[in-house]
Amino acid sequence: MKICKKCVQPDTRPGIFFNQDGICGACIWENTKKNIDWDLREKELKKISEWAQKSTERFEVAAWLSFCKLVLHPFAVCIAVFYIFKVELYPATVMIAAASLPVAGNIFMVAQHYNVAPKRASAAIFLSTVLSIFTVSFTVAWVSNIN
């Protein structure tokens, strides 16, 4: 039976290997760790963390703007046409369905209202366009049921 010259780990352990000096993989790695620049690694980790926080924040802003455009806007129009202006059913339906469309200009206006940078507004326009596949279908189906 072969054993590691440093830590006496035997070769009966699954997956173990030894270098030409009879040192096991775990001991080689233990030695390698001493030569790692941990300060540099910490800087790299902080960079990654900052990047992740920024993209999370960007996603939250985009999600909120998309929600405003795709859900709050048609809902507000719905209240306005039915309860405030008492619009007839057919034009009301058209107005609600139109309000549920992901119009980039409207998203941009909402973004401006919340002082969101133009770059983030583009993310919101993209996200809301993707989500509108579901929300527009839902709104049209729901409005058709009222009719």
Ligand SMILES: [Zn+2]
């Ligand atoms: Zn060892």
